[in-house]
Amino acid sequence: MLTREGIVHVLTVAGIEVVAVADNPDELLRRVDREEPDVVVADIRMPPTHTHEGIVAARRIRQNHPNMGILVLSQFLDPAYALELLQDHPERTGYLLKDRVFDAAVVVDALNRIHQGETVVDPTIVSRLFGRQRRENPIADLTPREREVLSLVAEGLSNKGVAERLFVTPRTVEAHVTSTFLKLGLTESPDSHRRVLAVLAFLRA
């Protein structure tokens, strides 16, 4: 399929080695076992039922290869899918909308972050969660900068990653995160993956 070939091309041009390509879950699992890649890129919809085989396959890969990165591409904007994927094992896991697969910068950045152990959540999903109407909106009490930091945390970035994005020092980011969590009544976890889940759960609640 053209999408698959396109992704291979985009990744190859970006200097990422594509070791194997598969067009169904069984083949995918076989190739993953044999090639042991750093990161697996999987479509959420695969044969036979074209529903959410990608999430099922990701779980299987997780069981066999706990340290392998997994990036799931999805056409679904509903946060439920992303949370279903991340819930058990957020580290080295990513969820991107399919629209972005040919944006080399986005894909390569996501793959690198996953490879480094981070979590990746599509910004569109985060911004949808931010845009949700709430009766009492604690997010309204945040400063614009704090909001920015919170959404990058929700996208799965570490303090260092957030600092690089916002051109500030990691210490500043840390201070923002602390004050934001305090305002929202969240307990800050030293584990940045649990932190992603906590923020997403908060945004969804």
Add this chain to the structure above:
Amino acid sequence: MSDSAEPRSTRVTDRFTRSIWPSVLALAGATALAAMVQAAEEPSSRSYGASSNHALAASLVGVAILVAVGTVASINRPGNAIGRLVAFLGILWGASEVIGWTTGPPLVRSTGLVIEPMILPILVHLTLAFPQGRAVGKLDRLLISSAYLTAILAGMVRAAFYDPIRDMSCHRICSNNIFLLDPKPGLAHLTNDVFLWVTIVIGLLVVVGVARRALRPSSARFDGTRIVLGLLALSVLAEVGRAGLLLVDPIEDPRTTPFFALFIVRGIVLALIGLGVGWELSRMWRVRRSLETLAERLEATPEVGLQAVLADALGDESVEVAYWSPRLDRHVDASGRTVTLEPGPERAIAAIERSGNTLGLVAHNPALAVADLQREIGSAARLAVDNERLRAELLAQVSEIRASQSRIVEEGDAMRRQIERDLHDGAQQRLLALSYQVRLAQAAAANAGDSAAAQSLAAASDEVLLALADLRALAHGIFPSILVDGGLSPALRALGDQAPMPVEIEAPTDRFEPAVEMAAYLTIREAIESAGRRASGHMRVSAKVKDDDLTMEILFEGFAPPPVDLVHSSDRIGALGGSVESDDDRLRVVIPCG
């Protein structure tokens, strides 16, 4: 069902069984009673009644009750053999006493001697045919006919070849036999022994059969027939006991304790059988009377329905009524569901007709019903039944329409799902490919230094992304995949996420039938959409499962008046047999999901 339609011969037989039989029975019974009294008054008699007043009382009461009840029953239910059998039993019981009337008329005495063995087949027949008057099982019929055959043979051998005077062991019967052709003591003795053995074998088989029948569950509220059956079995056992006793001690002396005790027991049990059958008979009268008032009761409490009223009248919990629907060409119950009534060993089917048209069928326990249920249900009741039938037919048609509505909805959903898939697998893939090509062209233009082209290609790429987003929204609107993938809870939350006003969702994580999930989802979506036009307040949705119903309460706060306009989803809810109720500030939607 009218009488004139019946053939003439049936009516003649009918008249015979209605008038002749009872007279014969009553006459024979009276004769037997008179003979018994006469026999007892004669001091030289060898009858039980002559030896003890208690025995006389027991046998007189037994015979009187059996003959009286049997005669009345045969008048009341001429088609049922039970009445005649009960009366026969009384007459034979009297006949066995008359044998010992040494000084009585030889014809009466000898007749008693010859017909005495018939007690066995009559008792077996009565036991196995009670209460319908017909034995159903093959084995039962075999037992009955072999009992008749051996008893008749035994009686005939007694008549032709038994000379009591030459019998060493005669005691009760030591007088002449006027039917005697040729005295053959060896043959007579052997036949008698064989008959006693046959009595033991058949009697035990009958008792086992009755015990097995009594263990079956009964549909009756109070099963008097079981008590009578138990007494009949006891009576058969007493006959077995008497046969055993005669094999050990052929001299039947009414003054010896075992024979005397057995006689008293037999007498009491037979009297009780008579009373039991009488009670059953009176129950039948009560049933008839309550059937006569069926129309009034159906009219007074139409909501109870024929089935419950009939079950009450017959004292039969197994009553089932099926109404015939000519339009649907099948039987339906009162609530419109399709039913098929099959006859069985304790289940008869009676038809109810009105002016030549079948209204429906009644399945019931024939042991508890009157012989002709169809005739007993009066014409006034039939009008009420016809009304009930029409309502049942209507309900059946409603449920048929509902089913077809559901099918249409389901088909529509399947089609929507296919369209959603086609959009993802077709249009989306093409748009993605397009975005890829645009990006390639953009990179090439940038490399070639054509910044104007690169810029316009970048704009084109953004347009493609917008088109992809639109397509996604469109596909989601056509069919929400998350509903199928994740169920109601995540799907409703996704709805809440995009709502233009705050929406709090509380939903069970259980999965339901796709049609139920879809109806619930679209209801909430429509509620949000119609509220969204005046997004000033907030909504609270709470879905719960209770008693096989998915109940959703949608609370509108800050809306005046609340937007209650479920134009599209109310069809779906209706197709599933659910309901929508609106209140001042809330909607209550109930969808059956059991």
